[in-house]
Amino acid sequence: MLNILSGNDKNIHSVLLIKNGKLVLEEYFYGYNRDTSHFLASVSKSITSILIGIAIDQKIAPDVGTKAYKFFPEYAGTKWVDEKYPITLHHILTMSAGVDWEANKYSRRDPRHTTYQMYDSGDPIGFVLDRDLTETPGGKFYYNSGLTILLGGIVKNTSGQYIDDFAGQYLFAPMGITDYHWDKFADGNIQTDGGLHLRPRDMAKIGYMLMKNGKWKDRQIVSSVWVAESTKEHIDAFGIGYGYQWWIGKTEVNNQTIKVFFASGHGGQKIFIIPDLDLVAVFTSRVFNSKGHSGPEGFLLKYIIPSIVPSAAPKKAIKLSPEILDDLTGKYEAKEHGFVAPIFREGDK
Numbered sequence: 001m002l003n004i005l006s007g008n009d010k011n012i013h014s015v016l017l018i019k020n021g022k023l024v025l026e027e028y029f030y031g032y033n034r035d036t037s038h039f040l041a042s043v044s045k046s047i048t049s050i051l052i053g054i055a056i057d058q059k060i061a062p063d064v065g066t067k068a069y070k071f072f073p074e075y076a077g078t079k080w081v082d083e084k085y086p087i088t089l090h091h092i093l094t095m096s097a098g099v100d101w102e103a104n105k106y107s108r109r110d111p112r113h114t115t116y117q118m119y120d121s122g123d124p125i126g127f128v129l130d131r132d133l134t135e136t137p138g139g140k141f142y143y144n145s146g147l148t149i150l151l152g153g154i155v156k157n158t159s160g161q162y163i164d165d166f167a168g169q170y171l172f173a174p175m176g177i178t179d180y181h182w183d184k185f186a187d188g189n190i191q192t193d194g195g196l197h198l199r200p201r202d203m204a205k206i207g208y209m210l211m212k213n214g215k216w217k218d219r220q221i222v223s224s225v226w227v228a229e230s231t232k233e234h235i236d237a238f239g240i241g242y243g244y245q246w247w248i249g250k251t252e253v254n255n256q257t258i259k260v261f262f263a264s265g266h267g268g269q270k271i272f273i274i275p276d277l278d279l280v281a282v283f284t285s286r287v288f289n290s291k292g293h294s295g296p297e298g299f300l301l302k303y304i305i306p307s308i309v310p311s312a313a314p315k316k317a318i319k320l321s322p323e324i325l326d327d328l329t330g331k332y333e334a335k336e337h338g339f340v341a342p343i344f345r346e347g348d349k
Helices: 043-057 089-093 114-120 124-129 145-159 163-175 200-211 224-230 294-308 322-328
Strands: 012-019 022-028 180-182 196-198 235-237 240-242 247-253 256-265 269-274 279-285 330-334 339-343
Touching: 012 200, 012 294, 022 200, 043 089, 043 145, 043 163, 043 196, 043 200, 043 224, 043 256, 043 269, 089 145, 114 124, 114 145, 124 145, 145 163, 163 180, 163 200, 196 200, 200 269, 200 279, 247 294, 269 294, 279 294
Parallel strands: none
Antiparallel strands: 012 022, 012 279, 180 196, 235 240, 240 247, 247 256, 256 269, 269 279, 330 339
């Protein structure tokens, strides 16, 4: 925290830790406080995944094997629907739909960025459903915010509610979350790819609910089956795992492997969930900053996890017999480099 307070990292706005069911750390910086609702950017994607799970649990939406075009009969005339693309809900959730989408070459504010074009189209769902199929669905991960917009449309077309109302009824109200807001497109659809605003405390509630297998207090918010399925690795994404709109990673601390799944938003909005440590860590940050992701992840890896994980027992030394040591002595020639390395023994060394 000293690094933030000293002004070395002015991008982080809040840090919250829940350990063993207790809020053990809650700090706000640079004018933010516990009552400040924060823009979550792509953390919204992970929360949208929870809502898809709730819809499936309640039989409102069919299973993840359903072809995506079946959810949008009103979009006859688009390529997905007319050509009956073999893209399933599973492919949408794992961002492996295989459609033409450029999200890495240009900045988000560049008109050549496909997400920029979607926002500028006036019909975001129609824009996505008219993209070309360029690869076999399920083969590769491509970051695609448009797919998450479709998830919001799927909730609306199966439940009859826009996803902000659906979330209020089935996720936020049961958890006592009252201060929330979703940004909307001009056509009324919800910006599920990044438009949710929540207080950090409420982000922590959602993280803790998932760590407890979908249960909040005595109420099952989303099934444990969905939590397990959505937070396991389905596809490799930039060298780490990706589930149903959740990132999956691990780190090595004190000779121990620590697994984590997390929601991640532009600029450093984070919900880290580490079941093995009974730990949830929440960060909010300035949305547009060059060190957005490295700040929270650095604090988690350098300070938070090492302070919790006990030091591993020292590795037991194995003592080799003199006979084995003698067998290893001699001269070894490195043929490629033309030198000889003598190996000799002194005592047990």
